[in-house]
Amino acid sequence: MAELERRYAAGEISNAVVAEEQAISYRGIPLQDVVAKLSDIPCIEGIDATLAILRSRQIDSLLCTVTWSFAAEEFCRRHGFVAASGTEVDLEGDIPTGTVRRHFDEWDKLDFVTSYCTANDIDIAECIAVGDSRSDIPLFEAVGFSIALNATPQAREAASVAIDTVDLTDVLDLIP
Numbered sequence: 001m002a003e004l005e006r007r008y009a010a011g012e013i014s015n016a017v018v019a020e021e022q023a024i025s026y027r028g029i030p031l032q033d034v035v036a037k038l039s040d041i042p043c044i045e046g047i048d049a050t051l052a053i054l055r056s057r058q059i060d061s062l063l064c065t066v067t068w069s070f071a072a073e074e075f076c077r078r079h080g081f082v083a084a085s086g087t088e089v090d091l092e093g094d095i096p097t098g099t100v101r102r103h104f105d106e107w108d109k110l111d112f113v114t115s116y117c118t119a120n121d122i123d124i125a126e127c128i129a130v131g132d133s134r135s136d137i138p139l140f141e142a143v144g145f146s147i148a149l150n151a152t153p154q155a156r157e158a159a160s161v162a163i164d165t166v167d168l169t170d171v172l173d174l175i176p
Contacts, residue, residue: 009133009152015066016103019087026089027098034096035074043079044149046169051080053172062116064109066135085112106135110142130171131155147171 004021007013026034051061060082065072069086076084085108090101117124127143129136132151140146140158148159149171156162161174 011134015087015105015135016100019068019100019103023089023096023100024098026096028095031070031089031091031094031096035070038071038074043075044166044168046167047079050168050172053169055080060116060120062113064112064129064131064136064139066104066106066109069104083112083116085109106138109135110138113139114142128175131159145176147174 001022004013004018008015008018054061061080063072063076063081063084065084065086067086069084069088072084072086075081085104087100087104088102090097090099113127113129114124116122117127124142125144127145129139129143129146130149131140131146132149132155134152134154136146136148136151136155137158140148140155140160146159146161148156148162149168150164151159151162163170163174165171
């Protein structure tokens with residue numbers, strides 16, 4: 001997986017290639033068991049506090065990712081994002097088949113946010129995006145303000161500002 005992520009970051013392969021390769025590793029494992037493993041994944045400090053502060057300001061937080069939608073939905077549930085996106089694994093019942101049902105790329109991220117904004121009468125120019133990789137660039141270019149967080153050089157170049165931190169609450173100081 002590390003090699004796939006390196007090749008993706010270098011622009012050598014698409015997220016579809018990463019997803020196709022990774023989907024095979026889930027074949028036959030009940031989805032609930034795969035989701036249970038997510039509890040071991042470290043998250044940036046301050047995620048819950050940041051989302052709580054944004055909620056208190058009546059700012060919706062979306063989790064826009066090209067990773068698996070089941071993972072995004074778990075993080076949405078765990079941390080309080082209002083909606084999540086992602087690549088969809090193909091299932092037979094609750095068992096992954098080892099294939100991808102629907103790919104999700106950087107343009108789908110933009111479509112996801114645009115659809116959310118349209119449905120909620122929000123001008124995308126009033127939105128803020130926080131991201132770290134090339135999959136965030138189309139969204140960075142569409143929103144009114146973007147923050148590259150612990151990001152790749154490509155994402156930093158496309159963002160309004162960049163920050164390196166271990167605590168997500170630090171982005172609150174940057175929000176206009």
